[in-house]
Amino acid sequence: EDQVTQSPEALRLQEGESSSLNCSYTVSGLRGLFWYRQDPGKGPEFLFTLYSAGEEKEKERLKATLTKKESFLHITAPKPEDSATYLCAVIQETSGSRLTFGEGTQLTVNP
């Protein structure tokens, strides 16, 4: 069964304390992996797409990486405004446009 598992479920950091979020997946034929950020009361906001192992994308304090089994979202020197739930989703070869989401990691950055 196709699965997307995110860890940890929740993470508390102090401002400036760098860390990583994990998204592991077991799908047949990965076509793409997406990272989203979701704030309370809002819809998911697109961050990155990764297509192949070894690929990396960066945006401000965030950096996403991809291997054949997992993706990491690295957060460098986070600020309180980085507090949100981070969602990972994958599209596989046989699923058309169907995104399979993980349950998310709720990140809290304390000042």
Added chain:
Amino acid sequence: ETGVTQTPRHLVMGMTNKKSLKCEQHLGHNAMYWYKQSAKKPLELMFVYNFKEQTENNSVPSRFSPECPNSSHLFLHLHTLQPEDSALYLCASSDDSAVRPQHFGDGTRLSIL
């Protein structure tokens, strides 16, 4: 401004009511989606439309009825819902069904009494 607008933002209805959720996208996309987001669960795909044609129904109960009159508008008609249908309903759009990111609206928070 997300480019995907959903109305209403909040909806409370009884189990015997009929209501509709509306989604409009201004991104020029050809594909539109309905998702359900419940607490502590991953986003769950409900329906997919490509060029106004329904291409996917993820075994959704018939009390949810989608409608896509054109590539910019998507509706979800609700009838005789159950308390377990209370959730955040999200609409998304993307540039056809290739591997392109889906862009989400802010959702309709639905509560069934």
